[in-house]
Amino acid sequence: MSVARKRLVYAARRLGQAAPIVFGIIVTNFFLLQLAPGDAADVLAGEAGSATPEYMAMLRERFGLDKPVATQLFYYVKNVLLLDLGFSFRHNMPVLFLILERLGPTLLLMGATLVLSVGAGVSLGLLAATRVGSWRDTMISILAIVSYATPLFWVGLMLIVAFSLKLDWLPATGMESVGMFYSGWERFVDIARHLVLPAVTLSLFYMALYTRLMRAAMIEQAGMDYVTTARAKGLTEGRVTFHHILRNALLPVITMAGVQMGNLLGGSVIVESVFGWPGLGLLAFQSLFARDFNLLLGIFLLSACLVVIVNLLVDLFYTFLDPRIEVR
Amino acid sequence: MKEFAGRFLAHRGAVLGGTILALVLILALAAPVAFPGDPFQRVGESFEQPLGPFLFGTDSLGRDVAAGVAHGARTSLMIGLVATVIAVVAGSAVGGFAGYYGGILDDVLMRTTEFFQTIPTFVFAIVLVAVLSPSIGSIVVAIATVTWPPVARLVRGEFMAMRNREFVQACIILGMRDTAIIFREILPNCLSPIIVTGSLMVATAILIESALAFLGLGDPNVMSWGFMIGSGRTFLRTAWWLCAIPGLAILLTVLSINLVGEGLNDALNPRLRNR
Numbered sequence: 247m248s249v250a251r252k253r254l255v256y257a258a259r260r261l262g263q264a265a266p267i268v269f270g271i272i273v274t275n276f277f278l279l280q281l282a283p284g285d286a287a288d289v290l291a292g293e294a295g296s297a298t299p300e301y302m303a304m305l306r307e308r309f310g311l312d313k314p315v316a317t318q319l320f321y322y323v324k325n326v327l328l329l330d331l332g333f334s335f336r337h338n339m340p341v342l343f344l345i346l347e348r349l350g351p352t353l354l355l356m357g358a359t360l361v362l363s364v365g366a367g368v369s370l371g372l373l374a375a376t377r378v379g380s381w382r383d384t385m386i387s388i389l390a391i392v393s394y395a396t397p398l399f400w401v402g403l404m405l406i407v408a409f410s411l412k413l414d415w416l417p418a419t420g421m422e423s424v425g426m427f428y429s430g431w432e433r434f435v436d437i438a439r440h441l442v443l444p445a446v447t448l449s450l451f452y453m454a455l456y457t458r459l460m461r462a463a464m465i466e467q468a469g470m471d472y473v474t475t476a477r478a479k480g481l482t483e484g485r486v487t488f489h490h491i492l493r494n495a496l497l498p499v500i501t502m503a504g505v506q507m508g509n510l511l512g513g514s515v516i517v518e519s520v521f522g523w524p525g526l527g528l529l530a531f532q533s534l535f536a537r538d539f540n541l542l543l544g545i546f547l548l549s550a551c552l553v554v555i556v557n558l559l560v561d562l563f564y565t566f567l568d569p570r571i572e573v574r
Numbered sequence: 575m576k577e578f579a580g581r582f583l584a585h586r587g588a589v590l591g592g593t594i595l596a597l598v599l600i601l602a603l604a605a606p607v608a609f610p611g612d613p614f615q616r617v618g619e620s621f622e623q624p625l626g627p628f629l630f631g632t633d634s635l636g637r638d639v640a641a642g643v644a645h646g647a648r649t650s651l652m653i654g655l656v657a658t659v660i661a662v663v664a665g666s667a668v669g670g671f672a673g674y675y676g677g678i679l680d681d682v683l684m685r686t687t688e689f690f691q692t693i694p695t696f697v698f699a700i701v702l703v704a705v706l707s708p709s710i711g712s713i714v715v716a717i718a719t720v721t722w723p724p725v726a727r728l729v730r731g732e733f734m735a736m737r738n739r740e741f742v743q744a745c746i747i748l749g750m751r752d753t754a755i756i757f758r759e760i761l762p763n764c765l766s767p768i769i770v771t772g773s774l775m776v777a778t779a780i781l782i783e784s785a786l787a788f789l790g791l792g793d794p795n796v797m798s799w800g801f802m803i804g805s806g807r808t809f810l811r812t813a814w815w816l817c818a819i820p821g822l823a824i825l826l827t828v829l830s831i832n833l834v835g836e837g838l839n840d841a842l843n844p845r846l847r848n849r
Contacts (some may be wrong), residue, residue, distance in 0.1 A: 267689055278702075278705050281705050282704075282705045289740065300786070334742060343826070391829065391833070392825070392829060394832065395777070395825055395828040395832055396784065396828075397781055397800075397821060397825065397828070398785065398786055399785060399788045399803065400803060400825070403803065404817070404821070405808065406810060407818075411811050411814075479760070494775070508694035508695060509695060511696075512694050512695055513696065515789075516696075516785055530697065534700065534704050534790070534791070535790070539704070542704060543701065546693075549694045549697050550692065553692055553693075557692075
């Protein structure tokens, strides 16, 4: 079997293994829905302002809430598998469409964060590891340790204070300037300017993580036999570092980046709330206050699926990076 | 014990972290004495500047920020500790039984652990607290539910390594019951990594708790740092210290815990230091 064919089989198998997890999450969602105080009818009746018993009973019947729990579970799972994630009462739209609408900005934020955090983390780790014990190393390590301990929402707010309120270099909230209706290149620049602060905020923590990981990995690799061989062959220090050590040290960092995908989604809830970035995280935050649990759980389900897919992609990417890893 | 202390104190970061943490602990313990009464009570004019009549100024409703910081320390530390203890106990139990018995039990327990690890942690915590209505109890439960999987994996690994050692086999031959072997023989030997992981988990728990409080999911009857930052957010332009000061408190506390955790790691694992 060719390697490409093996990869497809592996991907299919992994997706098959992920199915029970997704199913488990759907069932968990359902039980969480049951745990919430009141039910959909209570919420809907509350917002409509009227709550005669007949109205509530009619609502319950319409949304199938008066059937036994097992039947409800069956209908819920069936609906989810048919991509019907329910209806959001507050937004008056099906949950699925609402989520798909907001998915783009979140993916943009996560992508920018990934690039920034991995890029900065790898570079700083490299800088630190090539001069172990020097001032440069100590400074970078201190920066990493402090960034790792900083709460996301606080750093976002402080960056807003510094760069938007005091210096007025960058916009404070939102994804696009209100009322300007840019298009083409101007729109691109506008969105990019709005993206800077949120992406930097979200990246700080992960950058710290990757810096320390990269530094440790490079120090470990530098002690390996093949490095001694490379030096004995007469290669320059630069070539040994960039062509040999770097590639091997990247592997744990990439693994960690994949593992952190789930946490990145959680972090985006906070960052999007702070910066008003119109993505899934802000939607989750808003749904909390509308007590729109249906929407919240739909976002939860989608983020879990996203994590599963990304884990798979990272594993496949791994096989490209390290030819020693066999696709089983 | 003396050697342990010596190795710990040789780590400058750990000493710094320990000092800061001790100060935070003292502040938390002294809060009801130094700032008696309810931190939510109004003590003066709104938006007093820091370093005036009140050390850290007052917030939008005239509440003393310093009192809030002190009482918030109690909340954060307590929630962090309790949630971590629960997570460590639960994780160790799961990991211990999985590692010791192996077989189907191991499979089932590990699938469960993987399931919890795949779910995005913070989103799950939000969902749990939202569904269970925000209160200290629900926050502790949510944080513990979200942070136990790594402990389970760690303990399972340790147990699997120890399972076939001679001292365990001797215990089995002696006729010791399984639970006695697990809790009195193997577990004490695994304590070092559990302690290190646990100490780092307290920091994570404090970060999660403050993030939940910031989003408005904290216990409304309890003063917490996240809540202070959340309520000070709308006044960022004029009174930015309302957000800066509690945030610094969180930063210093989490930083000190991380440093202490690293110091513990170096002290309890001396063989790794000489690499």
